[in-house]
Amino acid sequence: ARRPAANAIIQPNFKFEDMGIGGLDTEFSAIFRRAFASRIFPPALVDKLGIQHVKGILLYGPPGTGKTLMARQIGKMLNAREPKIVNGPEILSKYVGQSEENVRKLFADAEKEYKDKGEESGLHIIIFDELDAICKQRGSNRDSTGVSDSVVNQLLSKMDGVDQLNNILIIGMTNRMDMIDEALLRPGRLEVHMEISLPDEDGRRQILKIHTTKMRDNKVMASDVNLDELASLTKNFSGAELNGLVKSATSFAFNRHVKVGTVAGVSSDIDKLKVNRQDFMSALDEVRPAFGVNEEELA
């Protein structure tokens, strides 16, 4: 059968550096090459090559490293419809048939648009966070309700059906790659797997830059704050934790301008507020990384 045309286009004004994602350039380029480049090629060329668009990708790695961010930006880049984001546990229902129905519903809009518009349909992205949650019990526990089994099966049948619908892209995410049902990872399903790991020093500097953009632009960050230094002091921090660090530092700066009396009030020099190096040092005592810290380093 003739492959349907590509239906995604790159946003004309899209700029890589505007995505607000730090330290994942390599991963992003690789995902783009492996999973999306074909969608911006002329359909006739895609036909000629006899290739099929990738229907699903899996992003895996520790929490707070930017998987959701990445999935959303992929959607924007491909000019897709507002993505549907669901959590694995959210799908599961104790009522018979309800979990499968929940999966079915996720695909309904895309299926309808494809029916109405065919190749003119926009691209629909379905993001499954905590995908492992629906896989957990598959085949492992005889006494289990079998709910997870049937949910995975429903998802598989939907994904296989996507073959005819060229307007759906599924992005699975998990912290537990080992829990993901192998059947989901086969070619034609979630076939491109990308590890999103904790950022290295350069990545951390980029992420800190992103999360301090406003305070730097508005000159409320003191000149003694050195992002290179902070990047070197935040080994094992995830992007989410770096964001937490900036928030914590800001709270220390706020605190200098709070007057505690009978009621708490703001001091008159509030317009002099600046977040300084010491605030970040205090924040470093308060916000610690949860993952990737090895025992030796702690000892």
Ligand code: ATP
């Ligand atoms: P989880 O596995 O817990 O769902 P996740 O990998 O999907 O985590 P996100 O939800 O994308 O993580 O990240 C949480 C927040 O942390 C983001 O909204 C962002 O503020 C910050 N963050 C994480 N990673 C990055 C990054 N690489 N660049 C910039 N900000 C980041």
